[in-house]
Amino acid sequence: MQALTIKKHLEVAKPSLDNNLSDMDRVNMSIRNSLGTQQISWPLDLLKILSNTFRSSAGSVTVTARKKDDHLHILAIEPEDTASSHFGLAVDIGTTVVAVELIDLNTDKSLAAMGDFNRQIQYGEDLLTRLHFSAQGGLGKLHAAVLDTINSLVGKVCAASGILPHQISAFCAAGNTSMTHFLLGLDPSTIRREPYAPVLTHVPELFAKDIGIDILPNAVCFIFPSVGSFLGGDLIAGALAAGIDKQDEISLLLDIGTNGEMILGNRDWLLAGAGAAGPALEGGVAECAKRAEPGAIERVKIDPSTLEPSYSVIGDAQPSGLCGSGLIDAIAELYLSGLLDLTGRFVLENKTPRWRKVNGRDAYALVDSNKKGEGPTVYITEKDIQNVLRTKAAMVAALTILLDSVGLDINSISRVYTAGSFGIHLSVNSSITIGLYPRLPAERFVSLGNGSLRGAKEVLLDSSRIADTSRIAGKVTYLELNIHPSFMGIFRSAKYISS
């Protein structure tokens, strides 16, 4: 298994009258002896420091390189043996949240993982708003904002791990098609306009300096391919992590994020679709929503007799919001306690001291403020519930159409891989209760965690998986669900709990 980059210590012969090959040729000879690679290429910036580097350390140097077949492209040369400092960064570029994970490419160990809101949010919470802003001349700002988000996270994971950004020689990112365009500064204006042809689906391998990522300037950057405007590299990364294209059984990959996307299939066929789920499930959208970080309520129970809630909070912190799993739990529990009807409306006749009015609207308070006169600090409104139900209905409609198109029913699905920032925390039972997940035995569900980040990690650690990403992207048939004649009908009839 060969990581996306390799790092190797070399002892380069000193020049002599008997061996006055050029410095480059002598280093190349050491590389050939050590790695057996025949074709070796150097970027000009490294040639400028080559001689001083190995003369300063009497020929003891470490090269970092990207190896493809019999070709080696050098990315860095450093004095002395630095081969033990060899790091890669996996990145999930979400519309709402960007997550990164720093990996030691020698030990395969994760050194630090962090996430942060995508700074593009200042130009629009949802993708459509950002695409509109981009078309109005905002592309440069959106490009800079996502770079800023990533570079700030680079600084944080490096500081947390005690390494320097320039020690990161491999970068692997997955995001939806629009995010990929924004990352590269490509105009995404055609993505949402018929006939929905993006600038590109397969991104060439680039160097960090070309994109503007503040790591090793020549670091290799692999960006996951997308299948089209609506099926992004994030889902391909999830499919890679799940390995659904290598199994005989039929699997479903569910990625519930800002959009609800899914891939259904096995080693013979892969069918994908996206329900325009809307932003309900990403932190920052529901009124008391919060990312899954300290202070977020992640589990909720409501006692059916007292109608009083109990909950667990991430970290050692006062509860200050609901993360996605808390929201799904709350809705499921409200429903199971009779406080919510099938349509997602509060049953206010069922009296509980938890009913509140917040800004004139009904709410169920999970956490009350300690101070008099203040409203509740964490609560849930009908609007929050309707948002979730729209997402749920889109997922149901999408899955129904995908299954119909291959003549299968839900029970033919042997395994459901759940991904997205949601997959990590969602309660399978609550998700089945409200109908967000298909009604299948709980043991068929496998949480990939952040599937996009996990796929990115797999490529970082094993560059041969790049070929798998192309293979998966090439095999997927994407069904355009928004224009499918059945979609709206199924969507409308699925906007109920448990339907």
Next chain:
Amino acid sequence: MQALTIKKHLEVAKPSLDNNLSDMDRVNMSIRNSLGTQQISWPLDLLKILSNTFRSSAGSVTVTARKKDDHLHILAIEPEDTASSHFGLAVDIGTTVVAVELIDLNTDKSLAAMGDFNRQIQYGEDLLTRLHFSAQGGLGKLHAAVLDTINSLVGKVCAASGILPHQISAFCAAGNTSMTHFLLGLDPSTIRREPYAPVLTHVPELFAKDIGIDILPNAVCFIFPSVGSFLGGDLIAGALAAGIDKQDEISLLLDIGTNGEMILGNRDWLLAGAGAAGPALEGGVAECAKRAEPGAIERVKIDPSTLEPSYSVIGDAQPSGLCGSGLIDAIAELYLSGLLDLTGRFVLENKTPRWRKVNGRDAYALVDSNKKGEGPTVYITEKDIQNVLRTKAAMVAALTILLDSVGLDINSISRVYTAGSFGIHLSVNSSITIGLYPRLPAERFVSLGNGSLRGAKEVLLDSSRIADTSRIAGKVTYLELNIHPSFMGIFRSAKYISS
């Protein structure tokens, strides 16, 4: 025959719901249909303009690319059909003079050729001074100066031809090893220090923006390989132009410039050496020296009976100096007229109204000033003659050792290719008279003109010759003449005219 770059007009299918491949994939499909190339790569800067470019012209675009085997790297994409504007620049980077030639890559025609002093001269007339200046922290300035020289010439040939610099997509340059290092900003400090290992001999293909050449930013730049510190790409380019490695007969390539370099051999073997000729033969060094441009005396005759000179001048201009060929002619004619002895001293007893004192030193006046009281405007001194004789002696010593080492004598040389800025103009008879050229029948001499520039042009027009440059560079055995035991002895005894 395929030029270093190719340029091709394409009609790219517009996107539709039936064909909503990405813009890049649709352009790639057109390229594959048109050129049959399978692997296509795009730099990020072009991906950023790709969509707007072909949408602005309803799919009619022209791509410029570098094709290698089955791989095509795109260098430019422009709206409409611009395939007829496809240009390349050949460059000879001389220590003293930089020469460029602008070539139409579609018609193989030369559009403009110009030369100018290398602006590095301000930091030292000869190479050793510049290498010293570089070691003192002057590398950046020397790098900038040679780039300035080339970029200024780019502007001039473009203006003269009515084309724009960004229409130049191919760049091919040859220079000695130090000039190659300076062009790329590489530290040349080890070139003149034992064991004389340069940073590199083979330069990877680069893009103009990487080097800093103001043409198409992604223009492909091929720099001729050198064999070592003392045998540069300029001589390899000359050998390529002469084709000496493809002949059965034994040829000699003589490159007389700031240094005197030569390659002897045939298809089976190539032997090279350099005599440290000194700067005598480059314009700007002899007291009245001038480049071969309007006003330069290029031919000189001295009437043996009157001892009066006659001469021809380049262009419609007053004579204002002597170019190299005029200098060699003058020395040969002075000698043949009995005004110069074997050792290069004036025979002042032979009275002629042309003897002058200039700054207290004896001189032979070729052109007198018209105004009273002023000295002659063009003259020749013994010092000028001694400089030429040192060059001549170094050439003789080098050639003698090369021939000895393979057990051949001068008569085994079937053809002498003369190159360097000198080869264009030198009179073969005068050069044989003073002993600068070997005493062989005049018909064996072939002037390559500027062999370095000519080799560069050949690669521009036929990229398959790149393989020949590596083959020649790999085949040449370089004899280190400066440390050869016989060199100084032969050199001293050859410092006479006609010896």
